[in-house]
Amino acid sequence: xxxxxxxxxxxxxxxxxxxxxxxxxxxxxxxxxxxxxxxxxxxxxxxxxxxxxxxxxxxxxxxxxxxxxxxxxxxxxxxxxxxxxxxxxxxxxxxxxxxxxxxxxxxxx
Amino acid sequence: xxxxxxxxxxxxxxxxxxxxxxxxxxxxxxxxxxxxxxxxxxxxxxxxxxxxxxxxxxxxxxxxxxxxxxxxxxxxxxxxxxxxxxxxxxxxxxxxxxxxxxxxxxxxxxxxxxx
Numbered sequence: 001x002x003x004x005x006x007x008x009x010x011x012x013x014x015x016x017x018x019x020x021x022x023x024x025x026x027x028x029x030x031x032x033x034x035x036x037x038x039x040x041x042x043x044x045x046x047x048x049x050x051x052x053x054x055x056x057x058x059x060x061x062x063x064x065x066x067x068x069x070x071x072x073x074x075x076x077x078x079x080x081x082x083x084x085x086x087x088x089x090x091x092x093x094x095x096x097x098x099x100x101x102x103x104x105x106x107x108x109x
Numbered sequence: 110x111x112x113x114x115x116x117x118x119x120x121x122x123x124x125x126x127x128x129x130x131x132x133x134x135x136x137x138x139x140x141x142x143x144x145x146x147x148x149x150x151x152x153x154x155x156x157x158x159x160x161x162x163x164x165x166x167x168x169x170x171x172x173x174x175x176x177x178x179x180x181x182x183x184x185x186x187x188x189x190x191x192x193x194x195x196x197x198x199x200x201x202x203x204x205x206x207x208x209x210x211x212x213x214x215x216x217x218x219x220x221x222x223x224x
Contacts, residue, residue: 031212033213041217043202045215095164095165099151099152
């Protein structure tokens with residue numbers, strides 16, 4: 001099956017700092033999403049981004065499908081950004097969605 | 110309308126009991142997915158429905174796991190003779206159209222603890 005690797009696995013940021021999270025995948029994909037799982041376990045959609053660049057407030061994402069990676073940028077981080085960030089991909093020709101292991105982010109005041 | 114809802118939110122079962130977990134997708138969403146998330150891990154795919162048809166059940170870990178969506182809306186994940194290794198959060202997601210072409214929206218999950 002498709003492999004999804006996320007880095008870094010853990011990240012501690014001072015409030016106000018910027019960060020970049022990376023997702024590498026091993027095969028062509030139809031679908032790529034970034035999620036934030038909050039401390040209560042709810043998965044919140046951040047971006048649906050099989051290719052290209054999108055921005056939403058302090059967050060932006062870029063997927064380069066031909067090179068099989070995606071980046072999530074968090075600027076001016078806030079304590080409410082803490083949680084686990086997941087990349088999830090759907091391999092072309094399959095319905096099954098594969099998640100990475102996530103990046104655990106802690107933003108400290 | 111409202112987002113994806115799941116019930117119960119928490120379930121404690123004694124080993125050997127049967128459990129049933131319910132998912133109410135967003136109204137009008139064609140596709141429905143079940144995932145299992147162990148502590149500290151990412152969600153793992155269990156099964157996928159397009160309307161009432163179960164198109165992929167390759168992720169179900171054993172024949173004790175069974176899912177249905179008889180009218181193409183509400184879905185139930187049933188686990189028979191629960192084992193301790195079944196303890197996890199079970200997540201349901203729905204999407205507007207067929208898999209591969211639209212984003213998935215997740216429910217809050219059901220945390221199952223088998224004692």
